[in-house]
Amino acid sequence: MKPVVAIVGRPNVGKSTLFNRLAGARKAIVEDIPGVTRDRLYDSSDWNGREFIIIDTGGIRFNEGDIFAREIKLQAELAIEEADVIVLVLDSREGITAEDEQVANLLRKSNKPVVLAANKVEEFKKQLDYYEFYKLGLGDPIPVSAMHGYNTNELLDAVISHFKPALEYEEEGDAIKIAIVGRPNVGKSSLVNALLGEERVIVSDVPGTTRDAIDTPFQFKGQNYLLIDTAGMRRKSRIKETTERYSVIRTLKAIERADVVLIMLDATEGVAEQDKKIAGYVHEQSRANIIVVNKWDLVEKDGQTMNRFDKDIREELKFLSYSPIMYVSALTKKRIFQVLEIVNFVAEQHHRRVNTAELNQVINEAMMLNPLPGGGGKRIKILYSTQVRVAPPTFVFFSNKPEMVHFSYLRYLENALRKNFGFEGTPIRLLLRQNTERDNC
Structure with missing residues (x-):
């Protein structure tokens, strides 16, 4: 299962900026389908081949008389409970505050690995005051600029170093x-x-x-x-x-x-x-x-x-x-x-797998009924197709101009696959690749 990373800290240290930076770095296929929405409180990300879920939290305050502060603190505590790794965001310009120390005390009680992100660093060549964050006793502070994306790679290296090995879990028999x-x-x-x-x-x-x-x-x-x-x-x-x-x-x-x-x-x-x-x-x-x-x-x-x-x-x-x-x-x-x-x-x-010969026959017939439009004076063609995986069924189409194949045509091919092979109840993934053989047509 994907590890969970919670981003926590007091207000106005740049947690959401860091969240957006890390979530935005995720490489995923964006589908032009209305209705597929995402709650921005959490997202998926990946680094060096490790995928993980990332959670944003509100700024933690310890004013017990403020009902909103109590609720935000509760939310953060729940995120910490769910997390495998916690990123504590600090403001390198302001240094350690009393609230930073209170948050650090909260994290120590969790017994979870913590990565310190000293945010809002502008000049990485200078010896800066973020070294004072060692006083928190939570390890090495990593200087970053969430706004500009500087040094987030080092931060992510530190985060995934705490992940458990990506083991193959034993399946429950044929369940x-x-x-x-x-x-x-x-x-x-x-x-x-x-x-x-x-x-x-x-x-x-x-x-x-x-x-x-x-x-x-x-x-x-x-x-x-x-x-x-x-x-x-x-x-x-x-x-x-x-x-x-x-x-x-x-x-x-x-x-x-x-x-x-x-x-x-x-x-x-x-x-x-x-x-x-x-x-x-x-x-x-x-x-x-x-x-x-x-x-x-x-x-x-x-x-x-x-x-x-x-x-x-x-x-x-x-x-x-x-x-x-x-x-x-x-x-x-x-x-x-x-x-x-x-x-x-x-x-x-x-888990259905389609024979390659049958697959190409269906795709060729679909293209004969509804040919691909031309592009830049040269005809766009899908030369070959193959199924590369199941769960979900995933198909790769090799084209002479994959960048010119419109998503609506892929939808048309998906409908052709479903009409001929079923795939009821399962998404289908269609990928386009550049044909490596010389196309003289």
Whole structure:
């Protein structure tokens, strides 16, 4: 799983600037798909081949009489609890303050590795006063300029040096790992309880098959599963709402581990903005997924009710056009075990591999029906295609002018792949590469 890095410190030391600098350095494919949004409180980054989640926090203050200061401090403490490595940002111009020392004391109690970032350094050739930060007893201060990006490479080297080795985790046999995600009160835990409460479902008592207290292995019709519940997102009181902001980190970890993600919606409320964000995370992580509409028993129905729901969901979650939609009731257990049948199906689709000859035949036929437009006086061509990986299915197209192939044409090719090979419930990744052979046409 990806390590988590929390950026903390008192107000106005440049935490968010550093966060934006490190998150902006992440190399990722940007998709031109509306509705895929990201909460800027956290993001993904990578350095020297190690990917990690990075969290921004509010400025920590220790004024107990200020309710906002208490809530911000609580948020920071939760981020620290989630983190594998903590970056303490300090202001090199102001030196150590009383609040810096209080934050340092807080971090020492966490027993987590801490990297000191002496921010706002302008001239790195001079001997500066950031050496006083050694007094905090948290190791070597690293001078940086988050504003200009100076010396952030050394900072990142120090951060990833504290990561645990990227080990291959032992898989849970042939178990399909299912993460259940969604807003509070959509029925995630009710679905888990309904699945585990059925007589035909056997909860495994084999030691060593779980990773966390929230993991539940079970068996249904001879197939092993591992349920990864994200119950932390259920909290609702005012203080706990701020807690929930960081429970999304646990959800991201669950999504990353899963083979299939169940995106749960509330049939009585429709698609909310937070639903779009959660679905966007699943799509960005390229996980197989199913849209599960719960509380279907509470909806008044006529002959067209399900069709109307389908249309509304497809409109709101356009980027999940490939995802099956299921209507269930965790309370009455209506269709809940059909969900497992669809889980099996989309897991297979997620790992499907297409024969190269069949793939090129489909792509060539698609290009004959809708040829690529010309570019710069020379015809744009896709000369060859191959599948390079599964989970998600990823295809590389070799072109004489890959930079001239518009994303809308890739969407057209994706639709051709889905029409011919299925891939229901799984994202497809299409990559363009320069053809290395001489093209004389």
